[in-house]
Amino acid sequence: MEKYLSGIFTITTINQLTSDVYEMTIKGEATKYITNPGQFINIKINDSKEPYLRRPMSIARYFDDKIVFIFRVVGEGTKILSKKKVGEKLDCLVGLGNGFTPVGNGKALLIGGGLGTPPMYELGLQLKQMGVEVTTVLGFGTSDQLFYEDKFKELGPVFVATMDGSYGYKGTVIDVIKQENVEFDNYYACGPEPMLMALAKTYRQNGQLSYEARMGCGFGACMGCSCETLTGDKRICVEGPILRSDEVIIDG
């Protein structure tokens, strides 16, 4: 019996992108449950009860039966994942969350902060296919954390900011947007919460922001990732991870 939103995937490629960031491709029919860029998958790292919870991952690219995702080794779960071999199986819940709604007209600005960069790539490809002009701003801590710059260059102009100035512009993604007078009608962003908050404050309208949270389940059952918005309480895993910039509650 086929299990809805769920499938067993086979690892087909593993590439190390930086000292602690990996790109993994997995193959499986359940890819069909993905409807929008910016949705996520939730991976059972092992068959055993350790680690217990699944690990949610954003999707960098998806094809008919393949998903590419990128992760950083931050703890035991991702460490085990990084040591998996091609051919090993992964139990995944697929097509979770609302995802981005690509707007088919005007100029688009993609903003990726650190490990928030991956989902912007699939979104950018889809926007480009819709004939939308795409500009990308990427923010990383240091130059050695940078990845995917070349891929985004295929979509349009790319500006990179690093906090220490070791590559590209020194400063935040917003510093770059302002310095370069980047023009856009709609923007899409994924990255650390302070970055998303700064964007929502600076550009209140026409933004779609992808949030991250510690999740128990990833499909709306545990209420572990609830957040308050101007349009009501939302679960990051179901009514998110994408929130509209004008519904985010601005702190302070």
Added chain:
Amino acid sequence: MANLRVKLPGLDMKNPVIPASGTFGFGYGFARFYDINILGSIMIKATTLEPRFGNPLPRIAEGPSGMLNAIGLQNPGIDVVLNESLEQLRPLYKDKVIANVAGSSLEEYVEVARRMSEHDMIGALEINISCPNVKAGGIQFGTDATMAATLTKAIKEVSKVPVYIKLSPNVTDIVEIAKAVEAAGADGITMINTLIGMRFDLKTGKPIIANKTGGYSGPAILPVALNLVYKVTKAVKIPVIGMGGISCGKDVIEMMIAGASAVAVGSQNLVDPFACMTIIEELNELLDQMGVSDINDIVGLSHQY
């Protein structure tokens, strides 16, 4: 195929497997994964009089074979639960469900219990006197035998359906509290709620959970739950629905051997949305292998020891 039917006060269940409160929402969300009519019953999300947003994030952390949560009883309040949440569940689930009742004061518990018990889909109440994640009420009633008995009596006076009390393991003597609620008229006991725990960030020393403490659940706590269910079922006559760390069919059998008349599956629903379905399938196979023709025959099998 062995008989899986289990009869408890207010609950005539086709099998003893119930998703635990707080891990299954109001049930309808899981109907996209499988036909939830296969479930013995459903313990719906804890409900209070007014809507509650719950605790700040992070609310979730992990531990060895388990998880820590501090949701803080987020729920839409009883009006929405009665008029909307249960109506969404109605077309998807035919049997009686169990309402988990929470509150900050005796008056709130009694009012929520009274109104819940009048709803035609509710077969029994589960009184949550054991939530470790809220400041007022909750566990205060569950850690004091006198308060637990007073609350049980007050709810029994207004409830139209049988009343189960959900006990906390975070007490010195759970048997004392079990006996107190039995004497106060409880029709059954559900146990155990989560064990209070913490995790810290190594760099900053800050608790990972914003509420600082959370409730620990998952396979790691199964042996703790088995011990407490064993002790309580030896000491009381009312039935016990056993929970705490159940993740497979074998765990269900073990919990019933310990003395539980039925079981609830909690955290495992979050890791595997199909968990209850798989567990019910496993139960059938396991009982056949064991040569058991009626699951009720194994309840309290351990009590001879």
